[in-house]
Amino acid sequence: MNRGTALRHAAAIAVTAFALFPILFVVSAALNPLGTLSSATLLPEGAGLGNLRALFTTTPFLTWYANSILIAGLTAVLSVAVSALSAYAFSRFRFAGRRTGLVTLLIIQAFPQFLAIVPLYVIFSVISDNWPAFGLNSVWGVTLLYVGGQVGVNTWLIKGFFDTIPKELDDAMLIDGCTPGQAFRRVILPLSAPVLAISALLVFIATINEFLVASVFLTGDDSRTLAVGLFSLLADQRNANFGIFAAGTLLTAIPTVAVFQFLQRYIVHGLTAGAVKG
Template sequence: MATALGPRRNKMKPARWARELGWRHVVGVAALVFALFPVWFVVIAAFSDSASLSNQRLWPETFTLRQLRTLLDSYPFWSWFRNSLVISIVTSACTVLLAAAAAFAFSRLRFRGRRTGLLSLLLVQMFPASLAFVAIYLMVRNLPNAFPGLGNGSTATIILFYLGGALGSNAWLIKGFFDTIPKELDESARIDGASHAQVFWRIILPLALPVLAIIFLLAFISAQAEFLVASVVLFGQDLSSPSKTVATGLQGLLAGDRYDLRWGPFAIGALIASIPVVLLFQFLQRFIVGGITAGAVKG
């Protein structure tokens, strides 16, 4: 009977289980509670009747949608949400396309200045974006002189600055994944008459879907939560302006006298803004796991 059903597993004694495995469960639960406590605090503030954080409890006495009604009735939140969503989607898609094209050139092509270009991309990423704020502000002021559709308050301007800041590091990440794809596939396709563009679109990109999904997710999260560059481009816009993003709009709810801070509308707005990120992460989860596994082995 034991041979037919396989070897019988010996039950681990409680003392041994606690010594070898139990402490891992304790550490995992503690880490989970530590990570979820700020989120729970935001949820309480979002559905509490009070807009203050000083008198919040771990479990509120009543749940209400008062903060949501205040946010939607007093501010153009849905316009902020739409702007952030459009900026995040366009920025993520263009980032993946541009970074993948640059990574393909650095990984598969051999040309003069290739190593210098790679090192230049790495060097540029070492400088923090805050060093460019003055330059960004001056560029935003002068852009309408050359391009009337760009400038202060323009969604396209924010997208352009986001694309320039994320290209270098993402190109490096994708290049590392492209290097793991056997070059024999490229050579076989070239023998059959395929061009570099056909190799890129029909062979390399389908095989690199896991890392492209990771880059898309990271770029989406970064664009959705980015505040500093957006605040420079949207300088001078008040809370009634529909041109703001979610990050700049919600920050305006906390700008003022400490007795006039609107924590309740801020919390409910932050929860709504996190929904696209959570849904996108769930949709791309299988690609993310595949990308991490595939990137761990070369060849």
């Protein structure tokens, strides 16, 4: 190994250390038998599953987890489904208002939904009065809101991919007597499985991490998500609950990190392909 390569390794190791040390701290705090912030160290000094046990016995962690998975999973599936439908129309049909529709979607997706938190709160108060199942403090209501916030971005994302599928394929189907619906289901959807999966994954992760809307809308014990629940855990007892919190963080990370590593190849490829467009 020559000097240049050695320097490169030194730099890479330093950056890796920077990237890893907070994560290492979380692992060691989660294993720390004392469970407090003040006794947590960078490297584990003892190992016990006490924090994990406390997490399940003293907090409704499973409820939070289930809520988060339910909300994020449903939001991912529904928003991708709705977006795929509209993306198909924008990609394959030519109709009056198509251009306006696309530009509107583009502009709207630039405005983060949570900026309108005040009117959204007012709207959902009205919904609560009339249809409590979809109102404040309901996972269904928040899911609906998130879906509404994600369809604009995803329509563009998926339409971009549909455009790369040769139109001759579905034209052949149409000539053979298929309806556009059949062409959509049998040709377009199977061919775009990877992009649908990635869109769903991105929505899933974004939704799991969402805090602002969830903290305003979901305040009941039964409806909290992981973000709101873990936040409240530290708000009560910052020092004492840190070990429990760290254990919860690790359990939250497992699914996302796993899926992320699994899909990393696609994501890198996607980022690149998008990046070179400039």
